[in-house]
Amino acid sequence: MSDNILKEIDPRNQRAVRIAKMEKLRAEGIDPYPPRPGEGRVSIASVRRDWDKLKQQVDNEHKIVKSGGIVRLAGRITAIRTHGKSVFFTIADGTGTFQLYIRKNSVEENMPDDPAAFERVKELDIGDFITSEGELFTTRTGEATQLVHKWAIICKTLLPLPEKYHGLTDPDLRLRQRYLDLMANPDVKSNFLKRALIIRTIREYLQNEGYVELETPVLTPLYGGATARPFKTHHNTLNIDLYMRIATELYLKRLIVGGFERVFEMGKVFRNEGVDRDHNPEFTLLELYEAYADYNRMMELAEGIVIASARAVGRFVEEETESPHIVDSGDKGILLDFEGDRISIIPPFRRIAFIDAIKDASGIDITTSDRADLISFFEREDIEYDTEAPYWPLVDKLFSETVEPKLIEPTFVVDYPVALSPLAKRKPDNPDLTERFELFILEREIANAFTELNDPIDQRKRMENQIEQRKRGDKGAPDIIDEDFLTALEHGMPPTGGMGIGIGRLVTILCGVHALKDVIPFPLLKPLESGK
């Protein structure tokens, strides 16, 4: 660096140094942020794909591709190795990384109008974007490389990127500056690609089944369709309070009433609750409803959706990445290795009844037990529980504690008690149970589905029951009845099967990660205040 501008800069301030370099470029008449710089460029992946063809043109004596093997690349500099009158760069575009070799004589021959072209190469920083044009060859050590004839800067970067060897490891920074995480940790990007792939696969799957995708309101005067506390907001000109939806259920059912027979929506819902490994306050929920269907049909669909997603991820892994997580993805399904657990995602999934599952796991028969039985079990097993809670929430707790941890392989838990299922139809042979199932994989609840309750009188009773629970202190229960929904039901909803699938949780399983935040690009974080 021989320029006066740079001598006055505190070298500790890397940003100031880079700004000075940028201003120097401007002073020399070079735009550090030019428009349309990438004309005629090819992707790094395509160069690698065509490498064999390009190799045909290699002159074995000089190890250099003859003319015709000239390509134009564009990307971000991720590493620099200078050698005096030559420099090696590693650049990355969206498809991969590639090595550039810039030699003094080469650029001077090919850029005769720009005598400083090589000196300026040495002022490039890691993070800058450049285009390079030149011939392909293989280095002594066997790496595919471009010998650069011409180059140009297309974006000067002002802040340094994460350290090249250790990368970015601070878990908080990884989330707050996700763009750095994406550059430093390739798995992150591949997980997001898998997420996109799963979402696309599910859409295609449902569309092939004749489903129509519709959007229902996010801002609603009432909230319902799930048990959760909502976010509240306000519309200014109407001067009304509104809630962010906690589920799409009640609106999608209105569409079934109106005559749609197969509808789904895949979108964000918002629940004003805690944040942990399996919960984010906003998350993507798939809900689907099918007229003239029941929960057996929903099990079929659940299997179909999970298998299709697993296969898509399996193909992606084979084509694009290495992943020891996916052991085998054949025609039948897929075999996952999840921290030593071998999980085969192959239909038909196992089915167990809710009551039997609890009996097997705890010895308690919930059809004959009472609250005191549950409490003595919790005391005996040293399980903490809500001492205020009534019977059915404690049953739910018992299930979570004793059954869920055993649900590793895909398992349908079927026939839930009516008290835990306010929107599901009762079983004809046992009105205390409902035609409902939840699908569990790796201890996580993936899907919740039932034969929908379409008896408007029963539905009203159950909603009134929930209001009672609310009065008894269950803050998740709704505090007002959605009369508009009940009116819709009174106009007649055909027998219908419906299902909800938490997309994020499904993605975590198929990506082999534990936490939802690993598959959400920007999970909710507390804003930074003081300290850092």
Add this chain to the structure above:
RNA sequence: GAGGGUGUAGCUCAGUCGGUAGAGCACCGGCCUUUUAAGCCGGUUGCCGAGGGUUCGAUUCCCUCCGCCCUCACCA
């Protein structure tokens, strides 16, 4: 919310049994035309998370607070 851990250079981390700090990478200068965690020579890093206390003296000990991580609890 409870318990445990942690916070030192731009990044990853070491260290000070109390005397205001180091390494590698990055950065700056020099050498180097097939390197790839390039190499060699030289150089700059820092309110040692914030506030308070003890002390002649605190980055180190004590207290409070803040952030992050782990375990548990809460949360269809």
